[in-house]
Amino acid sequence: MIPDIDGRNEHAPLRLASEFIVVGSGPAGATAALRLARRGARVLILEEGEAPPDPAEPSALRAMSALYRELGTSVAFGNLPMPYLQGRALGGTSVINGAISWRLPKRVAEEWYAVDPALEEVLSYEAITRVTEEIEKELSIAPTRPDVAHKKNLRMAKGAERLGIGHRPIARNVSGCIGSGRCLQGCPHGAKLSMDRSYLPEAQKLGARVVSGAKVARILHDSRGAYGVRGMLLSGERFEARAAHGVILAASAIGTPLLLLESGLRAGPVGEYFSAHPGLSMTALFDEPIEPQRGATQGHEVYGFLEERIKLEVLGFDLGLILSRLPGHGRTLAENLRRLDHYAIYGAALRAHAKGRVRSRGGRAEVRYSLEPRDLASARRAVRRLGELFFAAGAREVYPGIPGFRSVLRSEEELSAIEREIPLDAKRFTMSMTHLFGTARIGSDAEKSVVSPRFEHHRVPRLFVVDSSVFPDNIGVNPQLPIMALAALAAEGIAG
């Protein structure tokens, strides 16, 4: 897509005005902006990143450099330093995710209502379901077709079926997917309906203006409320934008609290209650070719362990990232690369109990997050579940990737050693995070939350937060669709 203003090419200070300013163009920001535009509001969307390269970069390195925040090297520090992945481009993380689309589980909504009954009035499950169904239709969300699933996904289905556990093709927001396996570096065929290829262009057609390369540094506010933002363009020039009706934050569970803190809005638990889905991956060797680089990037999942707070899914990567998950170093790694076609990589996402914190350190986000012992027990259990799944799928060898533990497992019987021999020591695991929540929580109590059940800041009128920062807790499933559903409901309320 083409932004209305490219901050890289503006060589004088920029002043803008609109009825609403939306900070962030990912699933939350794009959804809120489009919903407001459909109701006739004038909307200005400010995105720090740039338009994704067109055509897409064939090299993962170049694509990640263009599309990922800090090349994917942002790290949360705690008992296990963990990278967290975020997009930085028009369309936000929707450009680099696997297009996985889950409805918000009803039991999760009920957990929220149990803690704060006021939430049910505005965010009733019926209302969430209504907007979810609308989004599913608009973004062609449907289960992954068998003809694009390819072997890594079909193998998982086979293994889960043998084990008798709940599994299904992953529902994704794609149209015309041919299974090139490159979702995570920006779809090369434009088949993924990421925000830059769906909601943002539609919002533009309705009059919304999109500015790329515009990093918001401060929210402008006074006793009457929020009235604009200011920041820096990629060209190095400053910009200021005024909003007549409201400023809407959708800068992610890291960016939103950082912006609040940097704007002096420290009341309430800003940056607290940071929660996530830490994930780990495992690799296995099969006798027959799997070709992990081919087929839908993430096309199949196991939901049968959600009660254990574990969700399993196929992981598809570009070749460079696949190589990093093959066993060995040096000559062993080179030999394993030669037979790359025979490997599969599956991952586990954990609904961790841990809560962390986002702070500002000199204007940069500092994320602290330590796994609890029960989360480590979940991680260890996930290693076993992945092992069971791989063997049921026909794997010859499974590589747990846990230092100090057997480097290769060759039979199901060996899996029983996992609980016996892997200590609950965080640094034994290699994990990363992709789903981030909770740093500007929604709620009726201004001491325990940052925004009201109507998504408005408790102390600053006309300042709204609509991204995953508002989620009271993590949700145990991929959050893109629930994020969009809540942003849609927020926009309905804001538009009045």
Next chain:
Amino acid sequence: MRKLRPRERALMLLVMDAMLPAEEAGLPRFHLDENAIIFDALERSTSVSFLMGLRAMLATIEHLPRIRAGYRARFSKLDRQKRVRFLEELGQSERYLPRQSLETMKLFTGLAYFDQTDAREPFLKDALGGAA
């Protein structure tokens, strides 16, 4: 400091080359130099604190062989066979920092290697059979 020093670039190239002696498995050889895009990406896209961490990781790999029997020299002073062998042995380490350093280098090795068009070609075809 936003830039890797020339000797840090040179050291990282040696590490990546030893991490994946691809030609020994009949695959295209690593043929990157100090102007490779990986360095530009690291310097332009990552944070200052990450670059500091990367320097520490490189220093760990550079100096660890000095205290290991059978090496007793800096990584960059070892011949290629010994560099490869050292990384293979380091991969068995249970200690967090050396292991994490190695795994981080392995990640960048993969990204850098497959930035080479000749390295990608043997592996890439779309699901429907066309060139990706």
